[in-house]
Amino acid sequence: MTDLLYSEAEDDLRAAVRSLLTDRSDTTSVLVRAEGGAPYDAELWKALASDMGAAGLLVPEKLGGQGASHREAAVVLEELGRAVAPAPYLTSSVIATETLLGLDTETPEVAELLTALATGRRTAVLAVPLSTSPHGPLPVDASTITGVADAVAADVLLVLKSDGLYAVEKTSVTVVAQTPLDLTRPLAAVTLGDRAAATRLADAGAAERAVRRGLLTGAGLLASEQLGLAEWCLEETVRHTRGRHQFNRPIGSFQALKHRMAQLWLEVVSARAAARNAADALATDSPEAALAVAVAQAYTSRVAVHAAEECVQLHAGIGMTWEHPAHLYLKRAKSDEIALGTPGRHKEALAELVDLQAP
Template sequence: MTDLLYSEEEEALRAAVRDLLADHCDAPGVIARAESDAPHDRAAWKALTDGMGLAGLLVPEAQGGQGATHREAAVVLEELGRAVAPVPYLTSAVVATEALLDCEADDLLAELASGRTIGALAVGLHTAPGAAFPSVRLENGALHGELTGIADAAVADVLLVPADDGGLYAVDRDAVTITPQTSFDLTRPLATVALDGAPGRRLGDAEPAVRRALRTGAGLLASEQLGVADWALTETVRYLKERKQFNRPVGGFQALKHRLAQLWLEVVNLRAAARNAADALANDDEDLDVAVAVAQAYAAPVAVHAAEEALQLHAGIGMTWEHPIHLYLKRAKADSIAYGTAGAHREALAELVDLRAP
């Protein structure tokens, strides 16, 4: 049986990423960026990629990457979730990279692995693995159409666009029109991508590449949601130990102890589900689809519950814009519909294990 505990190397990676994010993604800085027209943190992205080479974790060494596994990528995403870091790691280093791995696009893979090129899969963030996804028209060798809900499109250098001929095309950012959409999560902006005769280079077949990318995105998103939930629990416990009422710590009241104990159990279970999904992805397990569906069916409600409890138990200060809790709640809410809702994953799980409703 696979050991789901963190290895020494994974713990060392966690410590290094956490230290880096403490320097680049402190709460006041992230809040300030969320208010600006440029929410992405280029400095943090450069430090993660140039400094640590994390953009290429999933890319084999022969193709310019680090040759690591999804377990290491999951650790990075946990820490990015804890910091609600406004960087396109999930969309570029995971989802777009997985699509390119399926297409064996070595030249573009090497560029994404370096971090100097950012990629985005032009499929709506809400799309679940296995679900139908829109495509654009291919006419006379050029691409025409509009795609909505594309995460991190505004910062991408290259877009991976599915077309109606069944192909997946690489399209340069300058060849399309990107219009920002209102996004609930201010740290992961969405956009509409319009193509009007845009040239593209065919990379491979769209369906298997998109399916693989979305499945990996859903599986590793659970690790990001774990990071969000773990931060919410840790910070709430810390605050309730310091905050006093009637000359005693608020955390000493039994009713609040019960709520925190329940939340701790949920977060521990989420960690197990997220680690199982990451390990299944790393080993291409025969029950991979089940592991991903279980992780996403459980992760979304736990992350949202943890953020909601943090908001309520921080009382008045939690309602202020200056406190970062609102960023975590928005990330948790947005993640709850990313790559399929919990309900969609429960339905998929029922099909996989043949426990469909009568």
């Protein structure tokens, strides 16, 4: 039977990541960096990726990683979602890393890059739009790719061409920052030149399989980020409504608001089950992993948006201001809703997987 409860090791990892983010990436500092247009904190990434070893959770020990599983990586993403932390963990330590793990890891170029990613010495990004679904078309032989998340923070870009997958140094391409909705996960347009320094990692067939594996894993673990985001929004809303008084009573005691928060709590609990199931299915290489991911993304995406909307609305006037972090969570939730496939696209995939005719 699948055990969706958190293990002691996962709880310890959560405590360590939360402590780090509390010390180095509180919402005030995130707001300041986002407003200044430079959301990334290099010291925070070094502490998380290298010092704590979180970047190598999915990488085997023989390649310099931790040899852990997707369940542990999901815990890290939950905490990053709670803190809406600007860090290239999903894009580099999950999607790009899983893509490389889907190739022949005995190949020297693949093994060397995986080791560099696992130790935090380098970061990599799969050069596809953030909205790319694991089940949809892939940008092959594109000269310019728009909407690439965290490209400005990467050292290496994984580029899909008709004859295979290539590792391209960022210094040999043109990366132009775009204006994103979510200021904590910057997007960029990547233009590949004819003379880009590229290393071929795999042939066309292996490349497409690996890329889809990376995107599927990213979509499954994105649900954990959305879960952490929704949990923070619910907890912050409950805290605010307990302390805010009208008519000499906490507004959280009003029946209409209690019903809204109770409904949201039920949604968050269900989202936790869906996200944990997806992480466990990926960790155990379950034959139903694609099904679990589709269910998780179809559900948690909308729960995260609903939680963020309720957070803004139930904070009333202060929730609409730039100074309060609620808007960061709403923007991240809306951005995540279309990341790696919309809920509708995942519902279509779910219908195909269970042989159910879609409307």
